[in-house]
Amino acid sequence: MKKFYICFLLLLTVKVIAQTSGVGIGIANPQQKLHLANSVGTVRIEGLDKNHNGYNGGLVRPANVTYPLYVDGNGVLTLKMDPYTNSDGSDAIDNSLLPATNLELLAGDTDGKAETTFYTYNIVVTRPIVLEIKYNISFDVYNNSTLTLINDGGARRISTFYTVDSGTRRYGPASKCYFNNATEGVTGTLYNSSTTYIPLAVGSHAIKFKAEVSTATPSIATYVKLAVDTDAVFMRFY
Structure with missing residues (x-):
């Protein structure tokens, strides 16, 4: 029973730290809500890649061509540009x-x-x-x-x-x-x-x-x- 309480307290502590300090991947002291260490790499979102998004021209242009990324009014990342x-x-x-x-x-x-x-x-x-x-x-x-x-x-x-x-x-x-x-x-x-x-x-x-x-x-x-x-x-x- 004592081990159970100790494990529970450890999990609770980790949860509290994650909620207050952020989540770190490859780093012990995250500086933002989500912090990726330099050694981990970049973020990949398959919903924005050439195979799943019509605004990504990777299927008709060289794969190393890049495209601007926008944020809509709901905070959703998108490749679609909606000007005034x-x-x-x-x-x-x-x-x-x-x-x-x-x-x-x-x-x-x-x-x-x-x-x-x-x-x-x-x-x-x-x-x-x-x-x-x-x-x-x-x-x-x-x-x-x-x-x-x-x-x-x-x-x-x-x-x-x-x-x-x-x-x-x-x-x-x-x-x-x-x-x-x-x-x-x-x-x-x-x-x-x-x-x-x-x-x-x-x-x-x-x-x-x-x-x-x-x-x-x-x-x-x-x-x-x-x-x-x-x-x-x-x-x-x-």
């Missing part, structure tokens, strides 16, 4: 549905600039985050709203960027310069792309995608049709 928004090959911004995507700079404008907000994302965050934004915006450049081709030899700069809420700071700026002095004039779709990371506080935020067209002053007439092709927007929280 991802156009993923579809058209993120449709010109035909958004009249504001047409930007016009009139001849003789004194500051040589015109600007518009052509799309807004309204998001709500419940903790401080870092927001990653990638975008690719298409546009065509003409002389006026009747889509007359440019042949005046003047240069135009078309810039895209975004602002946050009522702020004026330009995030993710990208620009292209349009110039054409051909007799008949030609056109072709141009693209602006950018990637940025910005901090956001708890609360509601408006991510406003904007464009600006500028020329020498006084300005020369310019008409820009934005979002004319397949446009891409990707946003992810950290």
